[in-house]
Amino acid sequence: MTDMTMQSTALGPTSAEKFRQRVLPFVLFGLVLAIIPFFGPSRTTMTLLNHIGINIVFALAYNMLLGRAGLLSFGHAVYLGLAGYFCVHILNWIDAADGGFWGNLPVFSLPIWGFAMGALAGAVIGWPSCRRAGTAFAMISLGVAELMAAAAFMFDSLFGGEMGISGDRMSGPEFLGMSLGPLDEVYWFVAFWTFVGVVAMFMFTRTPLGKLSEATRDNPERVQFIGYDPTRVRYLVFIFSAAFAGMAGGMAAVQDEIFTPESMSLIPSGAILIAAYVGGIRYFSGPIMGAILMTWMSSNLSDYTVGWLLYLGLMFITVVMFVPDGIAGLVFGFWNGIRSPNRSHLMAKWAQQAVGVALMIVSIIVIVEVAFRWSEGYGEVFEPWGMELPHDGVITWLLAIVPLALGVALLRRVARKSEEV
Amino acid sequence: METIVFSLLNGTIYGLLLFMLSSGLTLIFSMMGVLNFAHASFYMLGAYFAYTIMGVTNFWLALFLAPILAGVIGMGVEKWGLRKVHANGHVAELLFTFGLAYLIDEIVKIIWGRVSVNYQVPDSLNFTLFTIYGSDYPAYRIFILFVAIFMLVSLWYLLKKTRVGLIIQAALSHPHMVGHLGHNVPLVFMGVFGAGCALAGLAGVIGGNYFITDPAMAVQMGPIVFVVVVVGGLGSLEGAFIAAMLIGLLQTSAVSVNASFADIFGFLGLSATSEVGSITISSLAPMLPFLLLVLILIVKPTGLMGDREV
Numbered sequence: 266m267t268d269m270t271m272q273s274t275a276l277g278p279t280s281a282e283k284f285r286q287r288v289l290p291f292v293l294f295g296l297v298l299a300i301i302p303f304f305g306p307s308r309t310t311m312t313l314l315n316h317i318g319i320n321i322v323f324a325l326a327y328n329m330l331l332g333r334a335g336l337l338s339f340g341h342a343v344y345l346g347l348a349g350y351f352c353v354h355i356l357n358w359i360d361a362a363d364g365g366f367w368g369n370l371p372v373f374s375l376p377i378w379g380f381a382m383g384a385l386a387g388a389v390i391g392w393p394s395c396r397r398a399g400t401a402f403a404m405i406s407l408g409v410a411e412l413m414a415a416a417a418f419m420f421d422s423l424f425g426g427e428m429g430i431s432g433d434r435m436s437g438p439e440f441l442g443m444s445l446g447p448l449d450e451v452y453w454f455v456a457f458w459t460f461v462g463v464v465a466m467f468m469f470t471r472t473p474l475g476k477l478s479e480a481t482r483d484n485p486e487r488v489q490f491i492g493y494d495p496t497r498v499r500y501l502v503f504i505f506s507a508a509f510a511g512m513a514g515g516m517a518a519v520q521d522e523i524f525t526p527e528s529m530s531l532i533p534s535g536a537i538l539i540a541a542y543v544g545g546i547r548y549f550s551g552p553i554m555g556a557i558l559m560t561w562m563s564s565n566l567s568d569y570t571v572g573w574l575l576y577l578g579l580m581f582i583t584v585v586m587f588v589p590d591g592i593a594g595l596v597f598g599f600w601n602g603i604r605s606p607n608r609s610h611l612m613a614k615w616a617q618q619a620v621g622v623a624l625m626i627v628s629i630i631v632i633v634e635v636a637f638r639w640s641e642g643y644g645e646v647f648e649p650w651g652m653e654l655p656h657d658g659v660i661t662w663l664l665a666i667v668p669l670a671l672g673v674a675l676l677r678r679v680a681r682k683s684e685e686v
Numbered sequence: 687m688e689t690i691v692f693s694l695l696n697g698t699i700y701g702l703l704l705f706m707l708s709s710g711l712t713l714i715f716s717m718m719g720v721l722n723f724a725h726a727s728f729y730m731l732g733a734y735f736a737y738t739i740m741g742v743t744n745f746w747l748a749l750f751l752a753p754i755l756a757g758v759i760g761m762g763v764e765k766w767g768l769r770k771v772h773a774n775g776h777v778a779e780l781l782f783t784f785g786l787a788y789l790i791d792e793i794v795k796i797i798w799g800r801v802s803v804n805y806q807v808p809d810s811l812n813f814t815l816f817t818i819y820g821s822d823y824p825a826y827r828i829f830i831l832f833v834a835i836f837m838l839v840s841l842w843y844l845l846k847k848t849r850v851g852l853i854i855q856a857a858l859s860h861p862h863m864v865g866h867l868g869h870n871v872p873l874v875f876m877g878v879f880g881a882g883c884a885l886a887g888l889a890g891v892i893g894g895n896y897f898i899t900d901p902a903m904a905v906q907m908g909p910i911v912f913v914v915v916v917v918g919g920l921g922s923l924e925g926a927f928i929a930a931m932l933i934g935l936l937q938t939s940a941v942s943v944n945a946s947f948a949d950i951f952g953f954l955g956l957s958a959t960s961e962v963g964s965i966t967i968s969s970l971a972p973m974l975p976f977l978l979l980v981l982i983l984i985v986k987p988t989g990l991m992g993d994r995e996v
Contacts, residue, residue, distance in 0.1 A: 337777050393984045400721055401983055403780065404916050408979040411909055415973045419965055531909075535784070542781060572796070578788035585782045586767070589774050633796075640796045 287471075290550070291464055298456040302449055311448045315520045317560045318459035319513050324541045324552035325466045326509030331538070332546030333470065334502045335482030336395075337403045339534055340410025341510055346529030347386045347413075348379035348511030350424060352518035356432030371440035376458045376515035383511015384504050391503040396496055398485065410531055417526035429525030432518065451520055458516050466509060467549060478502040536563070539577065543584050545591025554592045571641075572633045579629065617679050624672030631664045688819040693939040699827050701934025702834035703896075705927050706889040707907065708914040709841060710882025712926045715915055716858045718875055719776055720768065723783040725886055726908035727790035732756045732887030733894025733903065734798050737805040745808035749833075753887035760883025764876045787904065795901050802900035830892050837888065838927075845923070854878060913975040917982045919992020928990055933975050940971040 278286065301314065323345055330336040352375045355367070362368035394405040417424040424430070435446045443450045469475045477498045480488050485495040518524065527533075536559065544555020559577075566573040584591055590598070602611045631654065634647045639656040647654045647661075654661040711725045735752035736745075763786065771782045806812075807826045815825035845851035857864045857874050865871040890903075897903065914933060918925030946966045982989060 331777075335777075337780065393980070397983065397987060400719075400776070400780070401916075401987060404721075404912060405980055405983050407909060407912065408976040408983075411976040412973055412980065415976075419969065538781075538784075572792065574788065575792035575796075578785055578792060582767075582782060582785040582789060585774075585778055585785055586770055589778060636796050640799060 287467075291460075291467070294463065295460050298460055301456075302452060308448055311452055312520075313560065313564050315448075315451055315455045316564070317557050318455040319516045319520060320537070320540065320556035320560045321459055321553050322462040322466075322516065323510055323513035323537055324544065324556040325463060325549075326506050326513065327537050328541045328546055328549075328552040329466065329469070329478070329502060329506040329509065331541055332551070333475065333482065334478040334499060334506075336398060336499060336503070337538075338406040339403055339531065339538070340406040340413070341506075341537060342531075342533035343390070343410050343413045343529050344383045344386050344507040344510040345514040345517070345533070346417075346524065346526075347514070348382040349514030349518045349524045349528060350430070351382040352376075352379050352515045353430050353432045353522070353524050356434060356436065356518065356522070357430070360433055360436035368437070370437060372434055372437045372445055372519060373440035373443070373454060375519055376462075376512045379511040379513070379515025379518070380508045381511070383514065384508035386511065387504040387507025391500055391507065395500040395503050398495075398499065407531070410529070410534055414526060414530040417529055424526050425524075427526070429523050429528075431523040434519045434522055445519060454519060455516055458512065462509060462512055463553070469505060470549060474498070474501055474505075539581050543581060543591055545593030547590055548593035548597065551591050551593035554596070558592065570634065570637070572637045575633055614679055614683060617675060621672040621675035621679065624668040624675070628665050628667075628669035628672070631661065635661055635665070688821075689942050690939075691818065692821070693942050694935070695823070695827070697935035697938035698931070699830050699834075699896075699934075700938055701931035702831065702838070703889055703893050704910065704914055704934050705930035706834055706837055707886050707911050708918070708926050708930055709923055710885040711911055711915050712918065712920075712923055713854070713858070713878050714882045716920050716922075717854075717861065717878055718768075718779075720779045720783065721912065721915070722879075722882075723780065723908065724763075724786040724790060725783075725882070726904040726911055727787050728756045728760060728883040728886040729890040729893070729907055729911075730794060730899075730901070730904040731759065731790065732890025733805060733899045734794060734803070734890075735887065736891040736894060737798075737803050737899055740805070740808070745810075749888075749891055752891045753884040756887025756890070757880040757884030761876050761880035763883075764879035768879070769872065787908070791901060791904060798901075800901060802898050805895045805899040807895045826896065830896060833888075833892050837885070841885075841923070910975050913979040917978055917989055919989025922989070922991040925989055925991025933978065936974050936978075937971050940974055941968045943967040 306314065323341075327338070327341050330338050330341070355370070355375060355378055356372065358367045359370055359372065390409055394402060394409065397405065418426065434451070435444050443453065445451055445454060477488065477493055481493075481495045481498045488495050488498065517528075540555040540559035541552040542555070543558065544553065545551025562573065562577065566576065570576070588594060599615070602608060602615070605611065631647070634649075635654055635656050638645045638647050652660075654664065707726070707729055711722055714725075715721050732752050735755050736748040739748035739751050767782060767786070768779060771778045807824075811826045811829050813825050814822040815828055816823050843851075845855060853864060853869055853874060857869075857871060857878075861871055864874070894903070910933065914926055914929045917933070918927070918929035943966075
């Protein structure tokens with residue numbers, strides 16, 4: 266018995282390792298957040314960064330359910346939406362108040378109110394839905410999302426109908442000398458709350474409840490055997506997840522100053538699901554990477570191509586089929602690979618795979634872009650780097666087929682080889 | 687009386703269309719445990735295929751070919767997509783079909799454009815069949831009724847009276863045992879998936895010109911089909927049938943009710959000008975299926991007729 270105990274203490278991480286794994290990443294994250302404004306980003310970049318921050322918190326909150334607790338939700342935007350609406354109402358109360366409680370409330374504290382509202386909504390809606398896991402939970406979340414989105418269009422005084430409701434973030438007393446009017450002050454606001462949210466959600470994974478939620482995901486029966494109630498664990502995790510989603514809602518209320526019923530519909534729920542999954546639900550940092558990539562894609566890629574949703578769908582399916590650990594899995598796999606003894610062998614394999622994927626991407630881009638231009642029928646021609654690719658040109662067809670075939674052949678060869686080894 | 691008759695007729699037609707869509711999904715869901723998110727996308731594909739085929743030849747060929755095309759695509763999806771993802775568990779499968787729905791939406795937009803296409807009822811069916819209460823009743827709706835009933839009877843015959851049906855029924859509840867008996871279960875899965883998609887395609891062929899054929903039709907129909915399957919119960923075509931008719935009738939009759947909350951709860955002092963009082967029953971119609979879904983899952987998780995939990 267003593268031997269066992271001694272062994273397990275010896276196996277535990279040293280304090281240096283603890284610092285490296287649990288403190289250092291967050292110090293670096295905070296430093297990055299603090300340094301960004303000194304590069305003098307433009308207004309569009311600033312808005313993009315603010316949205317990235319909001320989505321990071323939202324994606325991490327979502328992953329508390331999907332990745333940690335194993336609960337697939339199709340309606341998590343409901344909690345962000347409800348909390349966001351509540352916060353826009355608070356903005357208006359602050360604006361209308363003449364002193365008193367609302368008059369003295371700084372707008373800076375809105376994410377806390379969003380957090381509370383999200384927790385409340387999660388506690389009410391989660392009570393019936395968390396009694397079931399798996400597909401039933403997914404279906405209930407879908408039903409609830411449809412119900413809420415439909416109800417939002419009905420109660421105009423609460424949700425403002427199709428126009429939504431808007432507020433003014435500059436109202437109320439200043440906090441730390443910030444009026445929250447200029448965009449860079451909003452950046453500091455979002456950065457602060459993103460940092461708080463990320464750290465709090467990481468700390469949550471270290472709590473007994475956070476550990477239990479993972480146990481409930483893997484084996485609810487055994488959790489019951491050791492004396493915990495899986496339903497209760499799911500319910501509590503659900504409340505926390507909804508609360509952090511609500512916090513993101515409070516941040517969004519200040520950044521955008523408007524909420525519409527669409528923010529509770531299935532579309533943003535699906536988007537955050539894709540973001541978290543593409544980022545990698547098995548890693549804490551996965552949803553952060555996913556949120557950054559998705560937000561960037563949705564705001565920038567749509568300028569370059571009308572087919573960006575198609576690329577998004579293709580990327581999502583590729584991740585589900587071939588890279589179930591997501592971007593984070595790739596990043597950490599690469600990091601571990603270059604430090605492993607047979608790194609030259611691995612590097613050769615990855616290089617071949619990368620070439621194969623790149624070849625396929627060339628073909629897919631050519632096919633999609635030419636197809637979109639052909640379908641719109643304006644006679645526009647896809648011209649990458651001055652090269653004309655009409656839909657009936659020989660070069661177009663060669664570019665659409667040859668790299669794709671080469672890429673598939675190369676990937677299959679690599680897969681066969683690694684099977685033999 | 688007039689309203690009731692019309693609601694019953696239209697509700698039955700809508701319910702039968704819903705059943706045609708959800709029968710395939712029920713079979714797929716019970717057998718493979720996959721709630722196919724892209725099922726309504728095959729409904730959309732059926733409608734678009736029919737539109738294209740009808741442009742080249744005629745409606746009757748489209749009625750025959752479009753479901754087959756949808757079914758073949760469904761088989762391909764099962765063979766090269768779902769089967770690979772299966773190793774990663776049910777959540778991965780569900781997410782795969784979720785992504786597939788996105789993809790099919792976008793591809794449909796590329797091929798057929800972003801606005802609705804002019805998919806019309808064929809001339810040979812575009813006449814008034816009878817007149818009740820002074821309103822003309824189009825023959826096409828009765829045609830839908832007949833196609834749906836024909837499909838219902840053939841499906842019932844296939845499942846209950848043939849050997850193939852026997853194997854499918856066995857594979858619904860005990861896929862491993864069926865495999866041990868020497869049947870090719872992956873092939874059965876692929877066949878059922880294809881057949882389910884073909885049924886959805888058929889629903890698209892006859893529903894696409896009854897409603898509208900546009901890239902949003904999958905998104906509108908999809909969630910309602912899930913509701914039918916879950917409310918009906920896992921592994922139960924009878925349950926799916928009851929649920930489909932229930933939702934069809936419920937939604938159609940709710941649309942035709944003009945009363946508002948104030949009319950019903952007026953005795954409690956709810957005024958017609960207040961926000962809650964002014965909500966009409968007809969505006970609640972799109973919400974009803976989801977309300978039913980949430981209630982059923984909470985009260986009776988196995989669904990109306992199912993024997994297993996979802």
